[in-house]
Amino acid sequence: MTREKTVAFHTLGCKLNFSETSTIGRLMEKEGFVKKDFDGPADVYVINTCSVTDNADKECRQLVRRIQRRSPESLVVITGCYAQLKPKEIAEIPGVDLVLGAAEKFNIAGHLRELTKGDSARISSCDIEDVHTFHSSWSVNDRTRTFLKVQDGCDYNCSFCTIPMARGISRSDSVANVVANARELAANGVKEIVLTGVNLGDFGKGFEGGKKREESFYELIQALEAVEGIERYRISSIEPNLLTDEIIRFVAASKKFMPHFHIPLQSGSNDILALMRRRYRRELYAEKVALIRETMPHCAIGVDVIVGFPSESDAHFRDTFNFLHSLDVTYFHVFTYSERDNTHALEIQPVVPVHVRHERNKALRQLSFKKQQYFAEQHTGQTRKVLFEGANKDGMMEGYTDNYIRVVTPFRAEWENSIVDWELR
Structure with a gap:
């Protein structure tokens, strides 16, 4: 045998x-x-x-x-x-x-x-130019939360990024197929789906039967809201210029899309954003945060930011630090710029010394920690719904509120993959 x-x-x-x-x-x-x-x-x-x-x-x-x-x-x-x-x-x-x-x-x-x-x-x-097909994918570690890929590739050309060279043009699943996948996941007991993609807000581009397909991310989230069995959706990351007001207002009114956005900023300096070839300026970013706060005061807002981009001066970094300090956001993912072959950023001078990049990273991570602490304290005493995961970690279990506050408590088997009303302390 x-x-x-x-x-x-x-x-x-x-x-x-x-x-x-x-x-x-x-x-x-x-x-x-x-x-x-x-x-x-x-x-x-x-x-x-x-x-x-x-x-x-x-x-x-x-x-x-x-x-x-x-x-x-x-x-x-x-x-x-x-x-x-x-x-x-x-x-x-x-x-x-x-x-x-x-x-x-x-x-x-x-x-x-x-x-x-x-x-x-x-x-x-x-040749990456030959990659046009889309493959549906989802992660299944336990039934609690699944990352569902609905979009791949990117048509943007940010000066620091190799992803378009690695993943090709922007292309997507169809709304109908994503909905079918969501129903299959619901049948398998999944409670929360995190929608993922390289440039998620660009969802809708694709080919079907040899014909070009044009749908939108707004159409997708409307269709997913109606899927029975899935109790929660999260939007993994969405570019500020693609996060439309109608998407924000839809999430604010939704029973299933969680009050949680992750919006890449990359820099709080308009000079650096221009060199990065980003498709927005800080004023638009601030407008999006303001509308989220107006419609969802309790919403968690995560931010991606890059420090040490070529030509980023102390003044540019102060712009970023002060801008993030002023914004009512919840946490940052801070990335230290690293040189990537075949990117336009390699031509930009002067280069920021590596030790300066790390110092700036540390400063923003400290600010992020304070922001996250403040956000959690604002919700002390509130009762929010927590989806507990199934893993028993040394007698403890963890889960997240709708607005992404982490909760850790002694393990109880009856709470596995269940949504529990929880008073935050």
Whole structure:
């Protein structure tokens, strides 16, 4: 009797990658593979990479070395953004057997049938201009919360970003298919869906039957509101210029879309925003935050910001710090700028010293901590609905309020994957 083949996965980067890894895992299970833990033995190891920062590249190399030490006879497959951008560089890493670009990541099982350990690393990449298809994906770690990919690629050309080169043009699922996927997830007991994409607000572009399809993100959220069984939706991240007033007002009135937005800012200086080739200025960002606060005073608002972008002076950084200090937002994700090959930002001078980038990162993270504390304190004594996750972590369990305040409490099995009225203390 032939032993079942085993496969283990590791994901670097964003929630979009996690949803895709989960989908690839389900496809491989249909092909007869048995999923194993990445830290244990497996016949095949799949690393789904990111390339937003240098750390993701380095971590990929470290993971391959770890596999080589533990299981030198196993096959190693690298896919994801790093694989699309630098396939030859990855193929030269000792121990890598297969490098799959953006168009091939969902066909891993087919490639593995033709692969033998010991051969030279095989590259199955493609010109990113040839990537036009959309693959539905969702993550399933437990039933509580699922990240559902509804859009991929990006037509923007921000000067610091490699994502259009790694993922191709903006393209989307159809409203009808997303709704069908949501119904399937509801049937499997999922309570909350987080909508994800590279440029989520650009949802609606695609092809069907050879014809161009034009829908909108607003149409999508209207359709999802009517899906029975899903109790919560979150919008993972949406560009401020695509976050329309009608979307904000819809979420404010919705029974299912949570009062929680994550809106990339990147810089509070209009000079830097222009150099970044962002499609808005800080005044528009402030208008969006003001409308959210007017319609949803209790709403959580997350912000992405980059520090140390080329030519960012102390005055530019003060603009960003003071702007964020003045905004009624909840928390920041702070990224230290790192140079990316083939981006326009490499031509911008002067370069900000690395130690200055890190100092600015620390200053914004401290401000973010204070903002988050203040937001939680504003809700002390309120009763809000908390969706508790199923994981028992050392006798404790956690969940999030509708407006994304984390709650930790002793584990109770009857609260798993349940929404509980909770008084915040």
